[in-house]
Amino acid sequence: MIDIKFLRENPDVVKENIKKKFQDHKLPLVDEVIELDSKNRQAKLNGDNLRAERKSLSNQIGSLMKAGKKNEAEAIKSQVQEINNKLEENEKLEATYAEEIKTRMMRIPNIMHESVPIGKDDSENVEIKKYGEPVVPDYEIPYHGEIMESIGGLDLDSARRVAGQGFYYLVGDLARLHSAVLTYARDFMINKGFTYCVPPFMIRSDVVTGVMSFEEMDAMMYKIEGEDLYLIGTSEHSMIGKFKDQILKKEDMPYTMTSYSPCFRKEKGAHGIEERGVYRIHQFEKQEMIVICEPEDSYKWYDKMWSYSVELFRSMDIPVRTLECCSGDLADLKAKSLDVEAWSPRQQKYFEVCSCSNLTDAQSRRLGIRIKGDNGNYYAHTLNNTVVAPPRMLIALIENNYNPDGSITIPEVLRPYMGGLEKIEVK
């Protein structure tokens, strides 16, 4: 959500931003908000005046009653009653305007950073840089699901019987590798000075609507029946929600945290659940990084955060590239976003393993995350990025470390977490 004052004063900037995102159907929202906002302020002024009048008359009644002047008090009571009738109508107006403005404001996208490349969808995202040699081996690499099954590490059939499509059993060394990657990533971030945190895996609806758009919510979130609770789609949700309605101290900034959680996603729509493997699934585990910082520092952190992901993947010898999200593919709350993609030697292309985003003040405005300033409070900036999200990242790991005999070499940095194991052999 953007600042309504900013919209009031810079409607053209807001419209230009909408155009750059190829969301022309949202253009009318801007003028609608401006008109509703002016009506709303009128109604608010009117209401405030009525309430002021009532307050003073009510006080008069109080003193008259004390003085025993009952008749005079009764006369004023009827006056107040009249004001109340007017107020009731006016309050309905105020509530209607406020609601109408809010639903529109929620749909107006965050102002993007000027450096965001213009493009209409993910096909126009821009490659920034490659790290490591994208090797194409001279032997065939099987589909990742097959490799995982061949080393006895994946059981999709049982998962389908137990939970359905989109779930998995990880078994044996692969399951251990899964944990090893998470633990290694956790320690990697702790060594970067981030604070490790295990958050709630369910959150209330008011937190959900604070951290994501309505469309995202519908497509992603699982709701607990009979409760005001949702399973988190990422620990970002509970980590940002942690700061809801808080006024933070300047000297505590920035908050740099790395959180672990399982993530639950419906994956309704566009891409859907993948049948044969673990690329797109309903449940996965993720180590995340979260930063809450001063507005002027957010792009500095943005650059640090994605470079940590690159460094982590390179330390496991996985070739990656950075891909900047273009305007049309950028989610409405984000001001700038970049994917780190890992190399798939089987498909001979890169695929998304991390997503780094600067939401500037869009989330913090929705949730009321502020910093106490010398001259008034202001909204903090929030950022998030994937550290690592197995099982998806295991696809990159096993493909890039696949040997002709079907075995998987374990990257050296992970061996301490695997009891010194160097290779996973075919079963």
Place this chain on the structure above:
RNA sequence: GCUAAGGUGGUGGAGCGGUUUAACACACCAGUCUCGAAAACUGGAGCAGAUAAAUUUUGUCUGUCGUGGGUUCAAAUCCCACCCUUAGCGCCA
């Protein structure tokens, strides 16, 4: 989950229908005093919105005592629902 007591500013804590414009204390900031500090004294301070003048400060109004409704001329105060805290019981890794 049940029972009981609670939720008031930065903190403690009063108020339990009408000068509450939230007492009082502590902490905080500014001023006076002082070479400086402490003490003492004086004053000021939350958050959100609207509005006027000015030009970045000042004034006026509204809302805000866990959240949302209700009763009333008037709600921190009474009623209802929810959330949370503490204690006891129950259950459980």
